[in-house]
Amino acid sequence: MIEVEHxxxxxxxxxxxxxxxxxxxxxxxxxxxxxxxxxxxxxxxxTLRMLYTLMQPDRGRIVxxxxxxxxxxxxxxxxxxxxxxxxxxxxxxxxxxxxxxxGRLQGLDExxxxxxxxxxxxxxxxxxxxDRRAEGYSQGQRTKTAIAxxxxxxxxxxxxxxPTNGLDVMTTRAMRSFLRELRAEGRCVLFSSHIMQEVAxxxxxxxxxxxxxxxxxxxPEGIREQTGMANLEDAFVKVIGSEExxxx
Amino acid sequence: MxxxxxxxxxxxxxxxxxRRMVLVAFLIMPLAVPLLLAGMSSLGMKxxxxxxxxxxxxxxxxxxxxxxxxxxxxxxxxxxxxxxADPDAAVRDQEHEVILRVDEGYAAxxxxxxxxxxxxxxxxxxxxxxxxxxxxxxxxxxxxSGQVGTLRLIARGIHPAVGQPLLVASRDVATPESRFDLAxxxxxxxxxxxxxxxGMQLAIDATAGERERQSxxxxxxxxxxxxxIISGKILATAVFTLLSLVMTLLMYRVAFAIIPAExxxxxxxxxxxxxxxxxxxxxxxxxxxxxxxTALAAFARSHREAHGYLPLLIFLPMIxxxxxxxxxxxxxxxxxxxPFLGQNQLILRILRGEAISGVEWLINLGAGLALVAVVWLVxxxxxxxxxLAASG
Numbered sequence: 256m257i258e259v260e261h262x263x264x265x266x267x268x269x270x271x272x273x274x275x276x277x278x279x280x281x282x283x284x285x286x287x288x289x290x291x292x293x294x295x296x297x298x299x300x301x302t303l304r305m306l307y308t309l310m311q312p313d314r315g316r317i318v319x320x321x322x323x324x325x326x327x328x329x330x331x332x333x334x335x336x337x338x339x340x341x342x343x344x345x346x347x348x349x350x351x352x353x354x355x356x357x358g359r360l361q362g363l364d365e366x367x368x369x370x371x372x373x374x375x376x377x378x379x380x381x382x383x384x385x386d387r388r389a390e391g392y393s394q395g396q397r398t399k400t401a402i403a404x405x406x407x408x409x410x411x412x413x414x415x416x417x418p419t420n421g422l423d424v425m426t427t428r429a430m431r432s433f434l435r436e437l438r439a440e441g442r443c444v445l446f447s448s449h450i451m452q453e454v455a456x457x458x459x460x461x462x463x464x465x466x467x468x469x470x471x472x473x474x475p476e477g478i479r480e481q482t483g484m485a486n487l488e489d490a491f492v493k494v495i496g497s498e499e500x501x502x503x
Numbered sequence: 504m505x506x507x508x509x510x511x512x513x514x515x516x517x518x519x520x521x522r523r524m525v526l527v528a529f530l531i532m533p534l535a536v537p538l539l540l541a542g543m544s545s546l547g548m549k550x551x552x553x554x555x556x557x558x559x560x561x562x563x564x565x566x567x568x569x570x571x572x573x574x575x576x577x578x579x580x581x582x583x584x585x586x587x588a589d590p591d592a593a594v595r596d597q598e599h600e601v602i603l604r605v606d607e608g609y610a611a612x613x614x615x616x617x618x619x620x621x622x623x624x625x626x627x628x629x630x631x632x633x634x635x636x637x638x639x640x641x642x643x644x645x646x647x648s649g650q651v652g653t654l655r656l657i658a659r660g661i662h663p664a665v666g667q668p669l670l671v672a673s674r675d676v677a678t679p680e681s682r683f684d685l686a687x688x689x690x691x692x693x694x695x696x697x698x699x700x701x702g703m704q705l706a707i708d709a710t711a712g713e714r715e716r717q718s719x720x721x722x723x724x725x726x727x728x729x730x731x732i733i734s735g736k737i738l739a740t741a742v743f744t745l746l747s748l749v750m751t752l753l754m755y756r757v758a759f760a761i762i763p764a765e766x767x768x769x770x771x772x773x774x775x776x777x778x779x780x781x782x783x784x785x786x787x788x789x790x791x792x793x794x795x796x797t798a799l800a801a802f803a804r805s806h807r808e809a810h811g812y813l814p815l816l817i818f819l820p821m822i823x824x825x826x827x828x829x830x831x832x833x834x835x836x837x838x839x840x841x842p843f844l845g846q847n848q849l850i851l852r853i854l855r856g857e858a859i860s861g862v863e864w865l866i867n868l869g870a871g872l873a874l875v876a877v878v879w880l881v882x883x884x885x886x887x888x889x890x891l892a893a894s895g
């Protein structure tokens with residue numbers, strides 16, 4: 256479970272200060288998929304980066320399974336499986352080697368790494384390219400490998416930054432069912448997206464972010480009721496205040 | 504410690520799969536260094552023997568004023584030709600290396616038993632090109648002078664030794680190893696330079712390249728600390744560089760085994776034991792280079808910017824070598840602690856076959872590793888900056 260309270264982060268200083276995240280609070284429960292929805296530049300990536308300890312919040316508190324990253328960042332990273340916005344692979348290593356490298360850095364032994372890799376290769380349908388070097392992978396193959404290496408240590412919490420970015424329809428569908436499997440295994444899944452349909456399709460709970468603030472938080476039905484809009488799309492436009500960046 | 508080892512292993516596997524990097528580190532550089540030095544060395548040797556053995560063409564002004572001298576020169580492999588009208592200009596324009604002028608009063612002085620005057624016209628600002636020829640003509644003239652002088656003394660019933668109050672004999676204490684030529688002087692610099700920036704490609708690729716290819720951010724989401732990641736990358740760079748240097752030294756050995764060293768009584772070979780000691784001296788330099796390059800790669804915003812600092816890094820190890828060339832000094836203990844200067848001195852001494860004491864080793868290695876530690880701290884700090892991975 257991930258809890259976030261009054262998170263704030265700004266870049267630059269003085270007149271050039273930009274507040275990227277301004278008092279964000281939400282909860283992502285175990286066994287549920289929570290979507291972080293917002294237009295480009297709303298502060299989703301910065302929020303996630305603070306969650307996986309790449310950045311330190313100026314203010315506010317994060318708790319992952321009861322552990323505060325400010326106290327023990329390493330322990331938090333052990334509990335998280337992260338697919339960052341940047342998902343570069345090592346081109347001279349095969350997919351399996353890419354996954355094994357992260358497995359070793361997570362402190363797993365070789366037998367566990369092999370077993371977990373086999374399971375992920377099967378679950379993500381990577382069999383036809385897993386033993387080929389990553390040079391020349393398609394976008395979908397790259398994303399699958401990046402997800403597999405993020406999950407090799409069997410983390411309780413899974414953070415995904417725009418996981419379907421650049422994927423074709425078939426791969427996107429496969430990704431959705433994979434997220435549902437993760438939920439069925441009782442994990443806490445938190446993913447960000449700027450595509451409304453994406454979030455609506457799989458999320459149990461939606462946190463809408465605009466200009467660094469949470470503007471709506473609840474189930475899809477809850478948000479519809481809250482805004483008085485029958486259609487989810489209109490509801491989003493209403494809470495965000497503009498259509499800008501939503502359908503990019 | 505364990506993540507460091509994991510990163511080290513992965514970076515080496517990654518590097519050895521990069522064909523271009525392997526080609527440069529294990530073929531091109533190891534071939535280029537000995538070829539460059541062997542080329543310089545053999546060219547110098549060839550020139551020397553050529554200048555000593557070939558027939559020397561000597562323009563003489565006033566050939567008919569000293570016919571006996573011309574016969575003597577001719578019998579000593581000197582081909583006497585008439586000099587051009589303006590001998591000074593001819594020498595200055597490098598048409599001739601040296602011109603001999605026989606004085607107008609030569610015949611008269613000779614007959615009267617007075618010192619007869621001859622003049623050598625040469626350009627001392629080009630010692631490399633014409634030095635041997637000038638020395639050869641001078642020696643021949645002195646030989647002729649000495650011979651005739653001896654004959655004159657004997658003709659007057661005086662023992663020739665009277666005119667030679669001093670007998671100067673010389674004894675050279677140089678060992679074959681300590682006789683150096685230009686190529687050997689260059690070797691320490693080239694070794695230090697290769698050790699210092701030889702891992703450039705790997706270090707920049709492992710940090711700036713990793714960031715540009717967007718794999719640094721995922722790497723930093725693992726529990727491995729940034730300190731252990733950076734240590735692994737630095738060690739991988741140093742190991743790769745040292746392996747490349749071992750290859751270079753082996754090639755160097757092969758190259759100088761081909762050159763006829765006994766002809767000039769000079770040892771250009773590096774014995775295997777000395778090679779081992781050279782690696783001990785160079786080790787901290789490779790580590791320092793790897794750390795500096797990694798810090799630079801973390802500091803620079805891109806691959807390109809990191810490469811921009813390169814000329815500066817090439818210049819650093821050059822400073823002590825240039826200093827020693829201009830003003831050769833006796834080794835003092837404190838110098839061994841100065842980066843590059845200390846290693847340069849130790850390399851020269853190993854190549855000369857001199858012993859190095861335990862204290863001297865301690866000073867040099869201690870100072871080198873202390874500097875590595877300081878730069879490592881800087882690199883680790885740079886790795887902790889938020890801008891490092893979060894570029895987008």
